[in-house]
Amino acid sequence: MASPLHKLLLPLLLLYSSIQLCFTIDTITTTQSLKDTDSITSQNGTFKLGFFSPPETSNRFLGIWFNKPVISIVWVANRDTPIEDNSGLLRISENGNLELLDGSNTTIWSSTNGLNISKLSTQAQLLDTGNFVLIQSNLTDSITDPNIIWQSFDEPSNTFLPGMQPTFPDTPNKNHVIFKAWKSENDPSVGNFSVGIGTAGLPQVLTWNNGVIYWRSGPWDGNNYIGLPNVDNTLNDGFVLDIEPKTLAMKFAPEDASLLFNYVANYDGLVLENYWDDGVKNWTVGWLAPSSKCEVYGTCGLYGSCDHDKSVCKCLQGFEPKNLDEWKRGNWRDGCVRREKLQCGIQGGDQDGFLRLQTMKVPDNIEKRSAFSDDGCRSQCLNNCSCLAYSYHLNIGCMVWSKDLIDTQQFSAGGVDLFLRLPSSELDEGNSHKRIAVIVSVTVVGATLVVFFMFFLWWRRGRTRTQQGKKEETKKFSFEDNVGQLGLQEPPLYTFDVLRNATDDFHEDNKLGEGGFGPVYKGVLKDGHEIAVKRLSRSSGQGLEEFMNEVTVISKLQHRNLVKLLGCCVEGDEKMLVYEYMPNRSLDAFLFDPVNLELLPWEKRFNIIEGICRGLLYLHRDSRLRIIHRDLKPSNILLDEDLNPKISDFGMARIFGGNQDQANTRRVVGTYGYMSPEYAMGHFSEKSDVYSFGVIVLEIVSARKNTTFHRYEQSLTLTGYAWKSWNEGNVDSLIDPMISEPGSRTSVKRCIQVGLLCVQEFAKDRPNISTVISMLDADIEQLPQPKKPPFTEWEVSSEDQQSSSVFSNSVNDQSITAIQGR
Structure with missing residues (x-):
């Protein structure tokens, strides 16, 4: 027992x-x-x-x-x-x-x-x-x-897992092989292909086939690999390079740690991003490279450029196929040769010039140069006869090429501007071709307009419907036709019922806020995806023009600091825009709220300033369209879960032509306190956005709203008070007391100076946005002294002092159209 x-x-x-x-x-x-x-x-x-x-x-x-x-x-x-x-x-x-x-x-x-x-x-x-x-x-x-x-x-084999951090010395012209592919699908022994980092010129990810470059990502700019098509949509799951002094590290940390992700160097030379799809219970390829023969290294040979969308090679302007017969057969490896020699160094020759090639994958064999601006980079290349091309990228700096250009691609979006050196005769020929193209285009457009006008007269004469109801029906179809003419495959058109169900019939509890366009609601689609739905109010001063403008503009833009448009809805009188949902709403909800302000230490505020800057740079210079926002303010800066900023509300934006610097408008749109003086008079340019940005910078530093500044401080606006404090050497009085991090004062004061430079009265005195970024990053050590901004001060009377409390409680933050509140 x-x-x-x-x-x-x-x-x-x-x-x-x-x-x-x-x-x-x-x-x-x-x-x-x-x-x-x-x-x-x-x-x-x-x-x-x-x-x-x-x-x-x-x-x-x-x-x-x-x-x-x-x-x-x-x-x-x-x-x-x-x-x-x-x-x-x-x-x-x-x-x-x-x-x-x-x-x-x-x-x-x-x-x-x-x-x-x-x-x-x-x-x-x-x-x-x-x-x-x-x-x-x-x-x-x-x-x-x-x-x-x-x-x-x-000792990795062929797979890159989250948490791996291969590290090696940043040795110039050194290849670091990290992953070695299997020999075949059924043989894990070391195969022909390998993946790693090459440091010749600038660090980039490379794939080698028996030691010969097979594919390359293009240089790492600190945020992206700029040689990838649609760069904002690729490798965005944490596959990054960490470049420290004398050290390089490859890191991989997916945004969603719960998902099973990995990158594989495949036996056939592909780099695959795999993730486990619980829905189908299998592994799914999210991204791969090379995704087309255009991405295979040197497909088009020297001085050839591959059209990424069509997978067809062409010679760069000023060049012709080296072997025309082979080129016509689709064998482009022999590349192209110059039609005429460069004139640099030839006595009596005309000066060479540069042809701007947009949305390009930059060639291999990059040489980095020290230059603080695009103009400085151009000057260095022009004065060096061995320089064949240059490119200036804000995060990288000046890149030049003195070796033959190889592995160049033409993207439909993304990429950078590449400036190709050509003799003046080739540039003139290019311009004559452009003039011919313009003449032909104008002729065709003119003929089309005449036909359209005649058709319009015929249609108007035969119109017999007069009832109001039928007019409304015609209006409805006209609107839907306009949306259809955008030619949008993405974003899609949502039905009214889908959005009504997603927002619980636009319930008040789901209302995120309301602007000049109308209310914005949080919604959840059937698949669990969270969205933000902006519904045009019938009483809104905005209508078809602003709605169409926003759909047209933002659907063609992709950048991490711009809000993403997911789709729109057009049914009867209903007009709605569907955006990605931003859980932290807008910047003003943090900046001007004493409780939420505690969540914005200086590091976060500076990150927001830089993010807005980079979004504006994309709009002004780097996107395939050139956009002036015209209504930049804290309520139009949305914050994601990590408080990263995204510019929103493009209903007032304007698209500029490639050579257009400024424009006039009969409809002045924007928000009091953020509008530049020349814009209030009907003239605008990218410097108008710079002015608005400068106001926002001062608001971020001070946590005080420009449009509700107190009269008893003898300043009409926050910009006026900042100017007064700057002149008196007392900028500490402007700084939000909650900014108390050690060592932050130097950065804060630099931002105040940059903000004042942005709000100078005359547009010509303000820096462009690329210069602003260099100023913020301290690439430009000695900043110029700012000049007086507009709307700075007034004489204070006794009545003003008595009414100051009423003024200080104003919350007017509405945009204006045609100088009328909306």
Whole structure:
């Protein structure tokens, strides 16, 4: 008969055994080897380590894979030395290393690390990241305070996992191979293709085929790889380069940590982004490169450019095929040659010039130069006869090319401006072609207008419907036709019922706010996707023109600092715009709210200033359209979950022509307090947006609204008070007291000076937005002294002082159209 003590000890022993089993399921110890039939699983069940055989072979390999119904191998230990039977054994050796043995006790693979450690002090663990680590630990602390002496992340095979951080010295003209593809789909031995980082010129991701470049991402600018098409939509899941002094590191951290992501160097030369789709229970390719033959390195040869959308090569202007017969057959590898020699260095020759090529993937063999502006970069290239082309990118600086241009592409969006050096005769020819094209275009357009006018007269004469109801019906169809004429495949047209259901019949609880256009509601689509729905109010001063303008403009723009338009709705009198949902609403909800303001330390505020700047730079210079926003203010700056800014509300925006610097308008639109003086008189340019940005900068620094400034401070506006404080050497009185981070004062004062430079009275005195970014990043060390802004001060009377409290409580923040409130 069991004693009471035995009855008590038996459950405790069982519990202890189960706890030990839980702790060792992801671990190999000195007393627990891993046989071919065994496996270990990471603590959260994501990864498994064990032996496997690829299809069509009985060879055995030790590897790590995602623990999913569809296996995806992410690491292989003995990839070039397979075990021919099931005799494999993984254990910790006498010197404390991992070793893989075959049936004859021959070491097939080991984690040799140059150390000779006591066997009793090491153990191996498969972590939840997929990293297999060898740990040195004492017997009392177990692995609570581990010292990793080897890890599989330091010896990757063909897969890049989140958490990996391959690091190497930033050595000029050095190739760092990181991932090596399998030889074939069923053979994990090292194949022909490899992926890594090349540092010739500027760091970029490269794929090599037997050591020869097969594909390249283009340079890393700190945010994106600028050689990828549609750069804002690619590699946006945390695949980045971290460039530190003398060190390069490749990092991968998806925005959604719950998703299973990886990048694979495939056996056929493709770099694949894979993610697990729970809906279909399989792995899905989210992105791949090269995605077309255009992206294969050097497809068009020297001085050839590949049209990414059409996958067709053409010679750059001023060049012709080197081998015309082969070129016509589609064999473009011989490339192109100049039609006429450059004139630089030739006595009596005309000066060379530059042809601007837009939305380009820059050629390989980049040489970086020190220049603070586009003009400085141009001057350096023009004065150097060996310089064949240049490009200026704000985040990178001046790039020049003195070697033959290769691997150039023409994108439909994204890319950069490339300035190609040509003799003046080639530039003149290009201009004559353009003049001919303009004449032909004008003739065709004129003839079309005449036909259209005649048709309009015929239609008007035959019109017989006079009832008001039929007029409304005609209006409805006219509006829908206009939307259809945009030719938008994306964003889609939503039905009214879909948006009504998503917003719970536009319930007041889902209302996010209301502007001049109308109310904005939060909605949730059937698939769980959150959206923001802007519904045109029937009493709004805006209508078809502003609605169409916003759809037309923003649907063609893609940038991380611009709000994304998902679609629109047009049914009867209903006009709605559907945007991505911004959980933190707008900047003014934080900046002018004492509670939310605590969530905006200076680092966040400066990040918001820079983000607005980069959004404006894209609108003014880098997008395929040239956009002037015309209504920039804090309520039109939306914040995502990380408080990153996104410019919104493009109903008042205007598109400029390529050579257009300024324009006139009969309808002055914007918001009091943010409008530049010349714009209030009907003239606008990109400097009008710069003025509005300057006001916002001063508001961010001071946490005070420009349009509700107090009269008793003897300043009409915040800009006037900032100017007064600057002249008196008392800018500390302007700074929000909540900005208290150590060392922030220098950056804050620089922003005040930049803000004042942006709000100078005359547009010609204000910097353009690219110069503003250089000022903020301290690329320009010595900033010019600002001049007096407009609307600075007034004489204060006793009545003004008595009414100051009434004035200070104003919350007027409405945009205006034709100098009328709306």
